[in-house]
Amino acid sequence: MIHDDATEAVFPIRVVAEKTGINPVTLRAWERRYGLVRPQRTAKGHRLYSEHDIHTITRILELLQQGAAISRVKDMLEESDTGHAPGALPHEPGTEGARTEVWTEHLRRMVTAVSAFDERALEATYSEAISVYPVDLVTRLLLEPLLHELTVRWEALPHAEAERRFLQGYLRNKLGARFHYQSLQSSGARLLLAGLPGEHVETPILMLALAVVSAGYRAILLGADCPLEVLEHACARADAAGLVVHADLLLPQQLLGQLRQLSETLPCPVFVGGNCTGSQRTALQDAGLIVLDADAAGTLQALRNALPAPD
Amino acid sequence: MIHDDATEAVFPIRVVAEKTGINPVTLRAWERRYGLVRPQRTAKGHRLYSEHDIHTITRILELLQQGAAISRVKDMLEESDTGHAPGALPHEPGTEGARTEVWTEHLRRMVTAVSAFDERALEATYSEAISVYPVDLVTRLLLEPLLHELTVRWEALPHAEAERRFLQGYLRNKLGARFHYQSLQSSGARLLLAGLPGEHVETPILMLALAVVSAGYRAILLGADCPLEVLEHACARADAAGLVVHADLLLPQQLLGQLRQLSETLPCPVFVGGNCTGSQRTALQDAGLIVLDADAAGTLQALRNALPAPD
DNA sequence: CAACAGTTGTATAATTTTTGTATAAATAAT
DNA sequence: ATTATTTATACAAAAATTATACAACTGTTG
Structure with missing residues (x-):
């Protein structure tokens, strides 16, 4: 051409x-x-x-x-x-530890921006943070607390659903762009990644995906609320080296059973991340899943242990 | 001749x-x-x-x-x-005919890339197209047909759900990044934008949002499957000049009734886009909504007619 | 911590190019 | 005879060019 x-x-x-x-x-x-x-x-x-x-x-x-x-x-x-x-x-391996008031100030401004539906203000704060601190740090100390804070707040104020949606759209675009960019650079083994049935929020999945990609693997995203049958088929068709599922909510007993069955069927290891790993850790491990801790280092370690190192 | x-x-x-x-x-x-x-x-x-x-x-x-x-x-x-x-x-249809094989070739390559879960191949084709043709054209002649073709195919092959999810993730990131970027530039009146209840697919909403933004308005995205009550609250809180809802599926009678009520309650005009505008046009107009046609020019015209021009 | 050098977006000035329009003199149309 | 159209030249406003300078930051170094 x-x-x-x-x-x-x-x-x-x-x-x-x-x-x-x-x-x-x-x-x-x-x-x-x-x-x-x-x-x-x-x-x-x-x-x-x-x-x-x-x-x-x-x-x-x-x-x-x-x-x-x-x-x-x-x-x-x-x-x-x-x-x-x-x-x-x-990624500067920074020596910044405390300085928490910096983050609470940023947090405060982002909360304000969200309630005014002001994307530009949101962006201004975020990009100010990102220009000072490495991406991982901003994600961990700003975005995650922001999501958490607003989730808590929204539970008390159910009418603020719109704000939650607005923020999630913003974060989805932001994290999505980063994931997409990193994704094109990565070249390791392919991991399938999806939210379990019932998990409708995309942003934590994207965060997990970013951790996976920056650990050197390639991630194939299948989105939130994904039926297990789809994952089973996809693992075969995509020739995946592993499957990573995400869940923040408590998993019902039935789903745990299906997960056990899935992990026994599949030829590749099955990892699980998200808040459920705190409360249901042993149940998940009993089902044959490999638990990914919330911190990036732990995630990396667990992936490396179960898979051939990507580089 | x-x-x-x-x-x-x-x-x-x-x-x-x-x-x-x-x-x-x-x-x-x-x-x-x-x-x-x-x-x-x-x-x-x-x-x-x-x-x-x-x-x-x-x-x-x-x-x-x-x-x-x-x-x-x-x-x-x-x-x-x-x-x-x-x-x-x-952009004229008259001269496009001769070049359709360019697009079918691109289409073919993207379909192949999707079934191999190969994000890089997907990106390569998309990026080649985008470097030669303007964004609008690529969206209209490549992305939309791609979505349509794969939707048809998936109805016949239900097991390929994973591929659909993969493509939608890719497009969401791609379109989302474009929307986000344009969004920061735009400065006109603020329009709320969301998918109606039952509409779970994000990509067509993002395409509509891109049309809105490139028409010179600011768009506040509230995502897919958004309850009407949320929209009602959000319109007031965000001080929106208009509300744009999207629906590809046929709207049930009950929802039409609720939409009529919403459009009577709200102080701002309510627009509707998506495939439902083809089959239910008159019903939507009867409910007091302003129909946005599929083409960008018509959309722009309809927005300008009902709102003060942004620039 | 102050001084210094590098980075980066903008601003300004002096020229040149682009591009729509105006004008004049000659010819054609009606 | 009056009105249009043609060519050629000219003009002016908008926009582009290069080069230099500057302000706000960054990071480094003594």
């Missing part, structure tokens, strides 16, 4: 600026300073951007949103173009 | 100017400077435009509308005429 680039490049810089939200000055600065994008030129030197260039800009925007430095974006683009994979984003 | 151009070429330049809204001076400048349009001439050199010429001008106008530079438009027209090579932007 051959394209004549010259004939595709039609958009002047102003249009591109409007389409992408990037100031023309900035676009030129990126090109001059980092060689980013480099569109066609007319005989007189005016820039003509193609659809492909615009797509590149959106990719840049995605990377920036994940906290990448603009000066390093070019390499990342090239790496992901040449197919083979880079180590994703800089 | 060959026409005798001479018999069709009858419109003097002034008439064409009136029909198209383009100043005669400008029409001549386009012809002189870029070789655009070139109508027949009388023996003494007066321009005589044919119906086809006028159609060409319409196409030019569409391209300009999408931001193409006038100096580049000629190449694009020629490209899409020679059928080969992607005319980047043209």
Whole structure:
């Protein structure tokens, strides 16, 4: 499939600026300073951007949103173009421990933003946090407490269901983008991942998926509230090295029985994560499942123990 | 189908100017400077435009509308005429026919990728398409047909539920990221957006949300399967200028009644999108709802009619 | 902790290009 | 004879170009 680039490049810089939200000055600065994008030129030197260039800009925007430095974006683009994979984003093994008031302040602002349905304020706080702290930390000390705090609050105020939905939409998009990005980079064994029947909330599943992916495995997401029969079929068809299920709620006895049966049937190990691992740990282990603890390190360890290490 | 151009070429330049809204001076400048349009001439050199010429001008106008530079438009027209090579932007059904095999090929590859649970292959195809064609076109000619094709297929093969979930996860992340990004840019009136009770699929809602946002409004997403009471509360609390609900399935009579009541209660207009607008259009209109057609242009028009234009 | 250098988005200035429109002189149409 | 259309030249506003500068941050180093 051959394209004549010259004939595709039609958009002047102003249009591109409007389409992408990037100031023309900035676009030129990126090109001059980092060689980013480099569109066609007319005989007189005016820039003509193609659809492909615009797509590149959106990719840049995605990377920036994940906290990448603009000066390093070019390499990342090239790496992901040449197919083979880079180590994703800089994760500083930070030495930050307490400083809890920072987080409670962020938390407070995010709660306020949610009750005003103000996505921009939500984003502002989140991206402020993400620009200071590594992603994992923000997830663990901000997003998870936020979800927890609001869940508690909503139980007392049932009419605030809309706010819960709003926040979940935001988090789903946010975590989903991160998962998607990391997913394309990962290359280890394939793990199926789904929420058990009755679990309708997606965000904790996405968090678990992120942990799995950043442990070096590939994750195939099958979403929330997934029937066990589907998982059984999918394991075979997808040639999965393992199955990870998620449950926050208490599992009924019947489901536990079905899970035991499933883990005996399947040729691959079955892991379980989520809050149910606290209260029902032994029951789950008796059913032949491998319990994933809430912390990332423990999750990684458990996966590595039961599976060949991915790298 | 060959026409005798001479018999069709009858419109003097002034008439064409009136029909198209383009100043005669400008029409001549386009012809002189870029070789655009070139109508027949009388023996003494007066321009005589044919119906086809006028159609060409319409196409030019569409391209300009999408931001193409006038100096580049000629190449694009020629490209899409020679059928080969992607005319980047043209949205007209007339010239799409010749290029459908591009889309069926992409479609085929995506179907294959889904049944192999291969996110990277999925991404590769999608990203190739998106780098050549504008987002809207890819959504309309690739993603929507893909969803439709696989839905049909899954009805015949119920065991492939896992594949459906896999694809929906992918699309949700993809569309969600786009929505999130656009959302932060948008600044118009706020519209609440949700799937009606019984509608569990998120992707069509996200597509509708993207249309709303690119029409210049802000969208507050409340997710799929949303109870009407939640919407009623949320409209007040979020100070929304409108409510958009989505439904692909047929709406039961009871829900129609509740919708009528809702639209009478709320101070803002209520819009409805999705496949149900085809079969239940009049019933929905009787209930006081404003129907959003499937195409983006119609959606935009309907929103603008009922709300103050955002920009 | 202060000083310094690097990063990065924006701003400004001086020029040039693009693009729609205006004008003039000549010819054609009605 | 009056009204249109044509070509060619000209003009002006909008938009693009490069180059330089700057402000707000970042991180490093003494």
